[in-house]
Amino acid sequence: xxxxxxxxxxxxxxxxxxxxxxxxxxxxxxxxxxxxxxxxxxxxxxxxxxxxxxxxxxxxxxxxxxxxxxxxxxxxxxxxxxxxxxxxxxxxxxxxxxxxxxxxxxxxxxxxxxxxxxxxxxxxxxxxxxxxxxxxxxxxxxxxxxxxxxxxxxxxxxxxxxxxxxxxxxxxxxxxxxxxxxxxxxxxxxxxxxxxxxxxxxxxxxxxxxxxxxxxxxxxxxxxxxxxxxxxxxxxxxxxxxxxxxxxxxxxxxxxxxxxxxxxxxxxxxxxxxxxxxxxxxxxxxxxxxxxxxxxxxxxxxxxxxxxxxxxxxxxxxxxxxxxxxxxxxxxxxxxxxxxxxxxxxxxxxxxxxxxxxxxxxxxxxxxxxxxxxxxxxxxxxxxxxxxxxxxxxxxxxxxxxxxxxxxxxxxxxxxxxxxxxxxxxxxxxxxxxxxxxxxxxxxxxxxxxxxxxxxxxxxxxxxxxxxxxxxxxxxxxxxxxxxxxxxxx
Amino acid sequence: xxxxxxxxxxxxxxxxxxxxxxxxxxxxxxxxxxxxxxxxxxxxxxxxxxxxxxxxxxxxxxxxxxxxxxxxxxxxxxxxxxxxxxxxxxxxxxx
Numbered sequence: 001x002x003x004x005x006x007x008x009x010x011x012x013x014x015x016x017x018x019x020x021x022x023x024x025x026x027x028x029x030x031x032x033x034x035x036x037x038x039x040x041x042x043x044x045x046x047x048x049x050x051x052x053x054x055x056x057x058x059x060x061x062x063x064x065x066x067x068x069x070x071x072x073x074x075x076x077x078x079x080x081x082x083x084x085x086x087x088x089x090x091x092x093x094x095x096x097x098x099x100x101x102x103x104x105x106x107x108x109x110x111x112x113x114x115x116x117x118x119x120x121x122x123x124x125x126x127x128x129x130x131x132x133x134x135x136x137x138x139x140x141x142x143x144x145x146x147x148x149x150x151x152x153x154x155x156x157x158x159x160x161x162x163x164x165x166x167x168x169x170x171x172x173x174x175x176x177x178x179x180x181x182x183x184x185x186x187x188x189x190x191x192x193x194x195x196x197x198x199x200x201x202x203x204x205x206x207x208x209x210x211x212x213x214x215x216x217x218x219x220x221x222x223x224x225x226x227x228x229x230x231x232x233x234x235x236x237x238x239x240x241x242x243x244x245x246x247x248x249x250x251x252x253x254x255x256x257x258x259x260x261x262x263x264x265x266x267x268x269x270x271x272x273x274x275x276x277x278x279x280x281x282x283x284x285x286x287x288x289x290x291x292x293x294x295x296x297x298x299x300x301x302x303x304x305x306x307x308x309x310x311x312x313x314x315x316x317x318x319x320x321x322x323x324x325x326x327x328x329x330x331x332x333x334x335x336x337x338x339x340x341x342x343x344x345x346x347x348x349x350x351x352x353x354x355x356x357x358x359x360x361x362x363x364x365x366x367x368x369x370x371x372x373x374x375x376x377x378x379x380x381x382x383x384x385x386x387x388x389x390x391x392x393x394x395x396x397x398x399x400x401x402x403x404x405x406x407x408x409x410x411x412x413x414x415x416x417x418x419x420x421x422x423x424x425x426x427x428x429x430x431x432x433x434x435x436x437x438x439x440x441x442x443x444x445x446x447x448x449x450x451x452x453x454x455x456x457x458x459x460x461x462x463x464x465x466x467x468x469x470x471x472x473x474x475x476x477x478x479x480x481x482x483x484x485x486x487x488x489x490x
Numbered sequence: 491x492x493x494x495x496x497x498x499x500x501x502x503x504x505x506x507x508x509x510x511x512x513x514x515x516x517x518x519x520x521x522x523x524x525x526x527x528x529x530x531x532x533x534x535x536x537x538x539x540x541x542x543x544x545x546x547x548x549x550x551x552x553x554x555x556x557x558x559x560x561x562x563x564x565x566x567x568x569x570x571x572x573x574x575x576x577x578x579x580x581x582x583x584x585x
Contacts, residue, residue, distance in 0.1 A: 099569055100568065239553070305534075308530065311527060312531065314527075329506070332570060350506055359507060363507075364521060366501050377528070383540070385541075
């Protein structure tokens with residue numbers, strides 16, 4: 001039997017089914033790993049008691065012969081954007097000080113009823129706004145791969161704690177949320193699999209809102225098969241979220257057949273950007289060759305409005321954020337900073353409670369929605385969003401999936417790219433268009449950079465066709481045979 | 491598009507968010523550079539294009555107008571910064 005913290009969801013499931021170890025033993029091993037790995041700052045709140053209790057309940061269910069869920073006994077990290085009943089939920093922000101939800105988000109509740117064991121609440125960029133996990137009120141997260149190059153590296157963001165926890169062996173898998181790349185980019189930076197499903201696949205109920213028309217929860221795992229297992233447990237229609245899709249869930253794991261021959265993979269020419277890192281281009285070319293060898297047809301496609309995706313996103317997302325974050329007023333929960341008048345109390349609370357990046361986005365959003373600028377910015381951006389979505393619709397007439405790099409670089413150092421907000425935003429250049437179109441995307445670890453850091457490739461699929469996407473991703477994973485670990489072995 | 495210090499102050503007030511005086515100038519610079527970069531959207535002809543507010547095609551579902559929740563005063567007040575006799579206590583809102 002291998003070390004418990006080296007297992008993945010599928011292999012742990014086998015081990016539990018065979019009785020090789022108990023869910024409690026698994027939880028204990030991860031609790032130790034979580035404590036030993038505190039240097040990464042991957043967790044804001046550790047919940048060892050919750051983990052042990054749920055692990056024992058899982059063992060009891062198994063002993064009694066009760067129905068077992070898809071995530072039975074699997075220890076996971078929960079991004080601290082999901083409300084968890086009785087457990088501090090911060091969204092990485094000072095303004096939610098002391099907030100202990102009295103209800104459970106649908107995604108975390110689904111995982112719980114599928115038998116998952118929550119180890120703790122994973123660190124993240126404040127309100128999921130960031131691409132480096134440096135905007136959290138609870139401090140930056142370190143990428144476990146940094147040790148290899150002797151430098152503190154960012155894990156990517158905003159689901160940086162989730163990615164670092166999975167990559168560093170502090171969780172078997174983790175939940176993430178993705179608004180413009182917040183699952184896929186950190187997955188790429190940390191050498192793990194990260195999937196943003198189709199908008200509407202996972203309920204947003206009980207997830208702290210950033211940009212409601214874009215936010216989507218998804219799995220962050222060690223393998224594509226694990227992503228399929230976990231997505232099946234997280235997703236599903238929820239009457240409490242009116243944008244949750246009222247359609248049945250397919251068996252995602254069964255969709256992975258290993259046979260992708262005859263599928264057509266699109267390569268968008270607009271993603272070959274000026275000044276693109278040669279290593280990223282080489283990785284992408286290698287990915288094309290791998291899928292060709294698996295029997296896929298490769299076809300160049302055009303997504304003509306690609307260059308407008310980021311500026312569109314940086315109107316739409318901040319506009320929605322400024323509306324969503326208006327609720328944090330110091331009245332009913334969280335931080336309250338007193339003032340001389342009601343207005344003064346609002347201003348003090350929000351001035352002290354929000355960090356710099358959140359403030360920037362609230363200001364951009366407020367400006368874009370303000371009288372006189374609404375049409376020029378907000379409506380304009382929504383119209384361009386239609387054009388971007390139409391680009392993908394046209395492309396998917398001819399292809400079954402699209403292959404692109406996940407991020408324009410490997411992980412960078414903590415403190416780099418911090419002076420210029422626009423430079424930081426460019427991290428999401430390959431992931432944002434998919435988000436605007438609401439399509440599913442997955443990042444698969446594909447290889448190492450010259451400096452020995454992981455690089456991911458992104459596959460994008462048709463709306464609600466995660467099955468095909470996972471199947472192609474699995475073929476890519478098989479060809480890449482990425483089995484490097486931050487420690488260097490493997 | 492260039493924003494000056496006073497405009498940033500005005501937007502910050504609209505958002506009811508205190509921004510320290512010495513932060514206004516740098517923030518005006520940052521926001522202006524973000525808006526300059528966003529300006530490229532104006533190159534596109536979007537006449538006759540429908541604005542997209544959501545990717546989901548579903549029309550908002552309706553449910554029966556019945557009580558589905560309630561009797562949870564303790565839970566509702568659990569996170570209140572301040573409460574008394576089952577009410578939230580807030581700064582005076584009426585003169």
